[in-house]
Amino acid sequence: xxxxxxxxxxxxxxxxxxxxxxxxxxxxxxxxxxxxxxxxxxxxxxxxxxxxxxxxxxxxxxxxxxxxxxxxxxxxxxxxxxxxxxxxxxxxxxxxxxxxxxxxxxxxxxxxxxxxxxxxxxxxxxxxxxxxxxxxxxxxxxxxxxxxxxxxx
Amino acid sequence: xxxxxxxxxxxxxxxxxxxxxxxxxxxxxxxxxxxxxxxxxxxxxxxxxxxxxxxxxxxxxxxxxxxxxxxxxxxxxxxxxxxxxxxxxxxxxxxxxxxxxxxxxxxxxxxxxxxxxxxxxxxxxxxxxxxxxxxxxxxxxxxxxxxxxxxxxxxxxxxxxxxxxxxxxxxxxxxxxxxxxxxxxxxxxxxxxxxxxxxxxxxxxxxxxxxxxxxxxxxxxxxxxxxxxxxxxxxxxxxxxxxxxxxxxxxxxxxxxxxxxxxxxxxxxxxxxxxxxxxxxxxxxxxxxxxxxxxxxxxxxxxxxxxxxxxxxxxxxxxxxxxxxxxxxxxxxxxxxxxx
Numbered sequence: 103x104x105x106x107x108x109x110x111x112x113x114x115x116x117x118x119x120x121x122x123x124x125x126x127x128x129x130x131x132x133x134x135x136x137x138x139x140x141x142x143x144x145x146x147x148x149x150x151x152x153x154x155x156x157x158x159x160x161x162x163x164x165x166x167x168x169x170x171x172x173x174x175x176x177x178x179x180x181x182x183x184x185x186x187x188x189x190x191x192x193x194x195x196x197x198x199x200x201x202x203x204x205x206x207x208x209x210x211x212x213x214x215x216x217x218x219x220x221x222x223x224x225x226x227x228x229x230x231x232x233x234x235x236x237x238x239x240x241x242x243x244x245x246x247x248x249x250x251x252x253x254x255x
Numbered sequence: 256x257x258x259x260x261x262x263x264x265x266x267x268x269x270x271x272x273x274x275x276x277x278x279x280x281x282x283x284x285x286x287x288x289x290x291x292x293x294x295x296x297x298x299x300x301x302x303x304x305x306x307x308x309x310x311x312x313x314x315x316x317x318x319x320x321x322x323x324x325x326x327x328x329x330x331x332x333x334x335x336x337x338x339x340x341x342x343x344x345x346x347x348x349x350x351x352x353x354x355x356x357x358x359x360x361x362x363x364x365x366x367x368x369x370x371x372x373x374x375x376x377x378x379x380x381x382x383x384x385x386x387x388x389x390x391x392x393x394x395x396x397x398x399x400x401x402x403x404x405x406x407x408x409x410x411x412x413x414x415x416x417x418x419x420x421x422x423x424x425x426x427x428x429x430x431x432x433x434x435x436x437x438x439x440x441x442x443x444x445x446x447x448x449x450x451x452x453x454x455x456x457x458x459x460x461x462x463x464x465x466x467x468x469x470x471x472x473x474x475x476x477x478x479x480x481x482x483x484x485x486x487x488x489x490x491x492x493x494x495x496x497x498x499x500x501x502x503x504x505x506x507x508x509x510x511x512x513x514x515x516x517x518x519x520x521x522x523x524x525x526x527x528x529x530x531x532x533x534x535x536x537x538x539x540x541x542x543x544x545x546x547x548x549x550x551x552x553x554x555x556x557x558x559x560x561x562x563x564x565x566x567x568x569x570x571x572x573x574x575x576x577x578x579x580x581x582x583x584x585x586x587x588x589x590x591x592x593x594x595x
């Protein structure tokens with residue numbers, strides 16, 4: 103996994119997991135700093151790097167999530183994240199608010215960042231079945247929101 | 256329902272709605288085995304609600320695929336990279352291992368000295384000193400050996416008898432109570448023949464080196480002397496001056512005649528000898544010494560009586576010794592004056 107790929111994965115994760123861009127940036131910097139130091143120190147292989155990213159994105163997300171009410175809720179998407187034009191982000195924002203955090207994160211790692219269930223399970227210390235269960239529930243919840251809004255596609 | 260039986264004799268269990276729902280994601284992902292997939296297919300064929308859920312699931316997966324196309328701009332990527340590298344580099348530089356040698360030693364020395372200073376300040380040294388055994392608190396400050404006097408005729412001879420009046424002359428710490436330790440002791444002993452002047456300070460190991468106190472001042476000046484001054488570092492006992500002493504003087508031109516009369520008058524007024532010597536003791540040829548106690552009520556009468564013998568001056572001094580209620584203690588010296 104290249105450094106650019108790490109930066110992209112971490113930045114996208116926090117963009118979709120946190121409610122605003124400034125906290126997403128701060129969390130990204132912290133996570134990348136920790137991960138890069140560990141990668142250099144321990145000479146990790148590519149597969150281990152993914153698990154490391156998952157582990158530390160989760161830890162940083164928990165810290166940022168606790169502080170989420172103290173930061174501005176205003177969202178601006180001009181700060182560096184480019185969403186495809188046809189995509190309406192409203193359903194995702196609703197999912198961020200209503201969904202279970204574990205399901206939200208599992209969907210991001212699995213379906214947006216494309217990490218394998220095994221890597222996710224390894225990074226979080228869970229079984230693959232638990233991860234798949236969370237992803238399935240998250241997708242059903244997100245699908246229901248999309249169906250209600252009728253704004254996808 | 257499902258009665259799909261792949262092997263003869265094996266009964267395939269029918270899926271429940273809950274189980275079908277739980278398998279839906281795996282079904283949509285295409286990772287179910289053939290039997291399960293067919294079972295879900297059959298369940299879905301008869302259940303519109305699960306069909307709807309499957310459609311929503313697929314919708315969400317498509318939506319996520321679209322979201323996965325989100326990218327980050329080059330400036331953001333650079334910004335993150337720079338921040339991370341700056342922070343990483345900074346933290347690497349300020350890490351302890353990369354400090355210059357002198358900075359590390361200096362910091363360590365500073366920390367240690369600070370800790371030692373804090374400890375030294377916070378320890379109650381007075382209490383520590385009190386807890387030490389007595390023998391460790393004796394110090395010899397000086398040992399001085401005097402050279403032999405060159406001419407024997409310069410040796411002074413000291414009067415023989417010790418002065419018996421010292422009870423009032425000595426300070427309270429050194430005079431009366433035998434169990435109180437003396438604060439300062441002067442000891443004398445003959446010096447070694449080759450003794451030269453020595454000035455040193457050393458700590459004694461124990462009581463064996465403690466010099467013997469000699470109260471007689473007579474021996475202080477001898478032909479050759481070695482004087483050891485021992486100062487014991489004991490906590491000072493301050494004796495409160497709660498009592499009083501009347502000290503007076505009187506002048507008279509005929510001591511031999513008036514002394515017995517004065518003694519008689521004093522005894523008439525209830526005066527009693529105090530100390531070791533008799534009333535009117537002949538201290539010197541020209542001085543008589545009266546040390547006595549008297550009922551306080553007779554003090555004024557005594558004054559009047561004494562004035563017959565000459566001018567009297569009496570002062571009242573604070574003293575550590577407390578007399579019984581109604582009694583006072585008086586030291587009167589009568590000095591002979593020439594009638595001329």
